[in-house]
Amino acid sequence: MYKEKEAPPIMLSEAKRWKTSMTVALVAAAFLAAYLYLEIDSVVALTSIPEFIAFFFGNFWPPEFGNTKHYLPLIIDTIFFAVIGTYISAILAFVFGILLSDQTNKIGWLRFIVRLFLSFLRNVPILVWAALLIYIFGIGNMVGLIALIFATLGFLSRSYAESINEIAGSKLEALRASGASYLQIIFHGLIPEFIPSWINWTLFSFEINIRASAILGMVGAGGIGIMIQTNMRLFKYQEAISLIFILVAMVLITEFCTNKLRKFIY
Known part of the structure; x- marks a missing residue:
């Protein structure tokens, strides 16, 4: 041969x-x-x-931490922005992830519309969303929250859909072959397998949203970023750098806590 x-x-x-x-x-x-x-x-x-x-x-040196207590409400706002934005986005993104995955949504034209909508949300930068929403709602916390939800929704939906595609297939086909309904397939076949990926992507998104919440404040969307921008414009550089250090500490603490949470869960 x-x-x-x-x-x-x-x-x-x-x-x-x-x-x-x-x-x-x-x-x-x-x-x-x-x-x-x-x-x-x-x-x-x-x-x-x-x-x-x-x-x-x-x-900028040395940092001035004397007025930190006055900025505490804004620091709390920044954290709660990330918490609420991540929660709402995670719930909505799970629904959109199911609609976006070809393993759980066999309607081609619906997947196309959902993909087009989410691509639009994902590809518009979060600062652009904030700048556009300011003209609708004015300066305030609502702008930052909506912009955060829009940006996070596009990111999480795609991430969830990819995870669903990875864990679906033979496992869901076995349930379909046994005569399970669509909701039974979702609740008894998909969700138990999807939970680890859901936790990982959601915690990762929360870390990103802590940073994004601070940046949104620089365009007037609330949070600690608005005071960083204000102090810079008023040439109060030492107070501005102190807030930047606080922001860095917030991000590091968030990463530490989410890593510990992952280890605790798994």
Whole structure:
């Protein structure tokens, strides 16, 4: 019987080296094209570093934590923004995830409409949502919450749908073959298997929303970010950097707590 000869190892290594060289060349060409198009002056950028350091330590240092107690309500607002936004988004995203997955929704045109809607939500940056909603609702907490829900809903729905596709298939087909109804398949077949992925994606989204809640405040959507922006505009740099440090501490504490929660659950 005729047996196809395998390519010599030398030829395979040469082809791999050629692909690697082409990849490096394309990446370098893309970087060089962007660099030249933007007309970046490397000399100015490098010589500005000492000036930046001097300005930072001359204006932002040391941090002023004396008024932190006055900012406590805004810090709590930022945390609760993330909590409420994540809760609402997680519930809605589960429904949209089911509609988006081809394992749980066999209606093609409905999946297309849902995918189009969620892609629109996901691809509009959260700051753009906040800026648009300010014209509707005005400056306030409601703007930040709605913008957070819109951005998180698009992200979580796609993540949930991908997880549903991974765990579905043969397990759900077995329930279908046994005559289970659609709701029985969802509640007894999908949800028990989906819970670990749901927890992971939801906690990850909560970490992102803590950061996003602070950023939203910079466009007038409430939270700690609005005071960071206000202090910067009033040249109160030491108070601004203290709030930034508090924000970093909030993010680190959130990541620590969510990691501990994951370990506790699993």
